Amino acid sequence: MIKTITQYPTQTGFDFGGTVRHFDDTLDTLIKDIKDTIEANDIEGLSAFQIGSPLNVIVIKYEGQYLEFINPSIFVKEGEIHPTESTAYYPNLTAITSRAKYIKVVYEDSNGVQQFFTAEDDLAVLIQRKNDYLMGSTFISRLSTEEKKIFEKKLQGVSSDAMSCTLSPFSDKILTAIKYSLLLGAIALPLILKQSFIPSLQMFETYLMWMIIGLISIYFVRAMYEGKRCGVCQLGNVAAMTLIKSLHLGVLYAINTWLLF
Amino acid sequence: MARLIIMGGGVSGHTTATFAKKWLGEEHEVVVVTPNSQWNWIPSNIWVGVGQMSKKDVVFPLAPVYAKAGIDYRQAKAVSIHPNGKEGSDESYIIIESTKEGTQGQTEELTYDYLVNATGPKLNFDATEGLGNGKGELGNNTVSVCTADHAVHANIELKQLFEKARKAKQDGTGERQKILVGTGHGMCTCQGAAFEYIFNIEHEAKKAGVRDMIDIKWISNEAFLGDFGMGGLHMKVGGYAVSSKLFAESLYAERNVDWIIGAHTSKVEAGKIEYELLDGTMHEETFDFAMLIPPFAGVGLKGYDKDGSDISDTLFAPNGFMKVDAKYDAGAYENWKASDWPETYQNPTFDNIFAAGIAFAPPHLISKPMSSPNGTPINPTPPRTGMPAGIIGKAVAHSVCDMIKKGKENAHLHKASMADMGAACVASAGKGIFDGTAAAMTVYPVVPDFEKYPGTGRDTDYTFGEIGLAGHWIKHILHHMFIYKAKLKPGWTLIPE
Numbered sequence: 001m002i003k004t005i006t007q008y009p010t011q012t013g014f015d016f017g018g019t020v021r022h023f024d025d026t027l028d029t030l031i032k033d034i035k036d037t038i039e040a041n042d043i044e045g046l047s048a049f050q051i052g053s054p055l056n057v058i059v060i061k062y063e064g065q066y067l068e069f070i071n072p073s074i075f076v077k078e079g080e081i082h083p084t085e086s087t088a089y090y091p092n093l094t095a096i097t098s099r100a101k102y103i104k105v106v107y108e109d110s111n112g113v114q115q116f117f118t119a120e121d122d123l124a125v126l127i128q129r130k131n132d133y134l135m136g137s138t139f140i141s142r143l144s145t146e147e148k149k150i151f152e153k154k155l156q157g158v159s160s161d162a163m164s165c166t167l168s169p170f171s172d173k174i175l176t177a178i179k180y181s182l183l184l185g186a187i188a189l190p191l192i193l194k195q196s197f198i199p200s201l202q203m204f205e206t207y208l209m210w211m212i213i214g215l216i217s218i219y220f221v222r223a224m225y226e227g228k229r230c231g232v233c234q235l236g237n238v239a240a241m242t243l244i245k246s247l248h249l250g251v252l253y254a255i256n257t258w259l260l261f
Numbered sequence: 262m263a264r265l266i267i268m269g270g271g272v273s274g275h276t277t278a279t280f281a282k283k284w285l286g287e288e289h290e291v292v293v294v295t296p297n298s299q300w301n302w303i304p305s306n307i308w309v310g311v312g313q314m315s316k317k318d319v320v321f322p323l324a325p326v327y328a329k330a331g332i333d334y335r336q337a338k339a340v341s342i343h344p345n346g347k348e349g350s351d352e353s354y355i356i357i358e359s360t361k362e363g364t365q366g367q368t369e370e371l372t373y374d375y376l377v378n379a380t381g382p383k384l385n386f387d388a389t390e391g392l393g394n395g396k397g398e399l400g401n402n403t404v405s406v407c408t409a410d411h412a413v414h415a416n417i418e419l420k421q422l423f424e425k426a427r428k429a430k431q432d433g434t435g436e437r438q439k440i441l442v443g444t445g446h447g448m449c450t451c452q453g454a455a456f457e458y459i460f461n462i463e464h465e466a467k468k469a470g471v472r473d474m475i476d477i478k479w480i481s482n483e484a485f486l487g488d489f490g491m492g493g494l495h496m497k498v499g500g501y502a503v504s505s506k507l508f509a510e511s512l513y514a515e516r517n518v519d520w521i522i523g524a525h526t527s528k529v530e531a532g533k534i535e536y537e538l539l540d541g542t543m544h545e546e547t548f549d550f551a552m553l554i555p556p557f558a559g560v561g562l563k564g565y566d567k568d569g570s571d572i573s574d575t576l577f578a579p580n581g582f583m584k585v586d587a588k589y590d591a592g593a594y595e596n597w598k599a600s601d602w603p604e605t606y607q608n609p610t611f612d613n614i615f616a617a618g619i620a621f622a623p624p625h626l627i628s629k630p631m632s633s634p635n636g637t638p639i640n641p642t643p644p645r646t647g648m649p650a651g652i653i654g655k656a657v658a659h660s661v662c663d664m665i666k667k668g669k670e671n672a673h674l675h676k677a678s679m680a681d682m683g684a685a686c687v688a689s690a691g692k693g694i695f696d697g698t699a700a701a702m703t704v705y706p707v708v709p710d711f712e713k714y715p716g717t718g719r720d721t722d723y724t725f726g727e728i729g730l731a732g733h734w735i736k737h738i739l740h741h742m743f744i745y746k747a748k749l750k751p752g753w754t755l756i757p758e
Contacts, residue, residue, distance in 0.1 A: 017495065017504050018715075018716035018717050018718075021594060021711065022595050023595075054716040073485045075484060075540075076523075076538065106484060106523065106631065114632075116540045134504075135503075135506045136495070136502045136503065136504050136507070137504070176727075183735070187738050193750070193751050
């Protein structure tokens with residue numbers, strides 16, 4: 001059955017990289033679906049992830065023949081090349097990546113028998129690209145910093161909606177700071193066991209909690225401002241995240257009140 | 262009065278002994294038999310191995326701690342278990358051999374009502390030609406960070422190598438030094454310790470200003486980077502899902518650390534190893550400094566019946582680890598289930614014997630089994646150290662205490678299956694208050710449950726990872742917290758395993 005190929009901006013979920021354990025009809029059907037989809041779209045290969053399956057399966061069409069890789073793992077990488085790549089996930093876009101020139105793959109065939117495969121140049125690049133999907137990634141993780149910036153600009157042209165729905169890294173950093181501050185507040189609590197530390201600990205926890213309140217406020221204001229471009233969905237996320245962090249702070253406050261103040 | 266003997270005083274044995282004594286009080290006897298006079302917080306050995314901590318920072322004497330707790334401490338190694346007693350006596354007993362100065366080599370019989378095997382592993386250096394010295398100890402060709410003394414030695418060798426690199430840089434000879442870190446056998450576990458050590462070396466080389474004169478290479482039995490003996494994991498990083506494969510590959514590339522994976526180190530010589538890859542091809546790699554983790558095996562305990570006949574195969578699996586309530590006949594990989602993993606760690610033949618930590622025999626691997634066309638198995642074996650070892654130790658203590666207090670018939674056996682247990686791991690990638698980094702990861706469950714979580718086998722809501730300075734601080738705080746806990750200082754029970 002021809003399946004729809006996942007395309008940007010659909011984000012990778014958590015369901016990828018699942019090891020194939022049963023070499024049965026379900027696997028045969030999956031491989032057939034991948035082949036049908038390759039034929040229908042006239043492309044060189046697909047990983048199962050690209051048609052919505054979490055399993056570690058890659059099918060490559062090479063010189064008219066299909067190569068099926070179940071649970072592949074690239075265990076030898078030699079040499080370095082910088083090909084210009086394109087992929088069905090980012091239609092009509094290309095980027096210069098960094099890839100191994102020569103690879104050795106250990107995998108299983110559709111009967112579950114361990115096999116080895118050696119590839120060079122274009123075929124090696126293709127397998128590496130499809131293998132990235134099994135890690136929940138795309139070739140974007142194989143770009144240099146400069147090339148990544150260029151590619152991200154190209155992506156903005158593809159879907160301005162999608163890009164606008166992503167909060168800036170600064171907002172994420174504030175969330176990370178809140179997370180670690182809360183963690184620090186909790187980790188410091190065992191110091192209560194030493195009587196002489198208690199006054200310092202009280203002061204530390206007080207300042208820390210005020211700082212977290214400040215960080216949550218900054219996050220809320222900034223993320224709401226950024227999220228306005230996306231609409232209700234993103235604003236809802238920001239509000240929920242603010243509520244969650246406030247609840248975490250509430251728990252820390254309750255513990256501090258119980259133990260320290 | 263019942264007597265509980267715990268063989269081993271590492272993370273698992275110490276946890277079992279201290280909690281059992283706390284719960285049993287003075288009414289019952291708790292005995293610890295361990296060949297070591299000092300307790301070692303092993304995760305920090307990697308910092309000793311790069312000179313960022315001294316040996317005394319990671320060890321403390323056991324005798325005063327056990328004296329304070331009221332635990333009978335015997336500095337000795339257990340030699341054999343006699344669960345049915347001997348001729349003329351039905352009392353179960355073990356034979357121990359003193360390792361204490363002055364009484365070294367003297368043997369003694371210790372009877373028990375309950376026995377916990379928490380001996381940890383034998384560091385099986387001799388499994389690889391040239392890795393050991395032929396007497397079961399570390400050979401001269403490589404270093405190790407498995408014990409505090411090994412780590413002290415590793416640091417001396419590492420500093421000498423840095424000095425050579427510095428001199429070559431000053432003299433402009435261009436002579437580069439080569440460091441190789443990883444696993445010394447196709448069936449090793451504990452990739453995490455080697456992972457931490459290689460990145461700490463890289464960090465220290467940078468600090469010493471000699472990084473540009475040193476090539477650093479990783480060698481491992483993992484089929485992919487980031488397997489860690491757990492078949493890899495998915496992590497939520499910054500709200501996105503990242504595979505540990507990609508996470509590790511990015512880290513190695515970023516730190517300019519080259520790698521060899523899918524490798525079984527078959528021979529070690531001075532400055533050179535031979536290894537077999539998954540495809541059966543043989544290769545060589547040279548080095549100026551190498552730290553290769555040995556495979557683990559059981560400590561060599563024997564089991565004897567009342568008539569003196571050898572019943573070791575009843576008590577132990579072929580690898581020397583103790584049989585517990587696991588399913589050892591699960592068969593091929595596709596048949597493996599989470600329920601194969603032990604829950605109570607009770608020996609199936611003798612209900613008063615338990616195993617905890619590394620000492621229990623796992624039913625099978627966690628990672629997908631692989632072997633070369635020559636038949637050489639090349640895959641990581643399951644990790645059972647750190648947090649799981651502590652949790653298992655505490656559950657076993659609970660079970661034994663219930664059995665002693667309520668009787669075997671009424672006791673509730675406490676469960677701590679690794680297939681229903683999360684674990685947190687903080688892997689250091691460089692020590693420093695302001696420039697340190699560590700990868701903090703949580704995974705649930707440790708053993709994938711493909712029935713409960715189809716696809717990856719893990720609950721991604723409880724699996725996350727992050728690398729950065731905060732991770733290093735956590736690692737450092739954990740160092741102090743766990744040593745505090747192990748010293749049984751006030752409030753030690755509040756600190757989780």
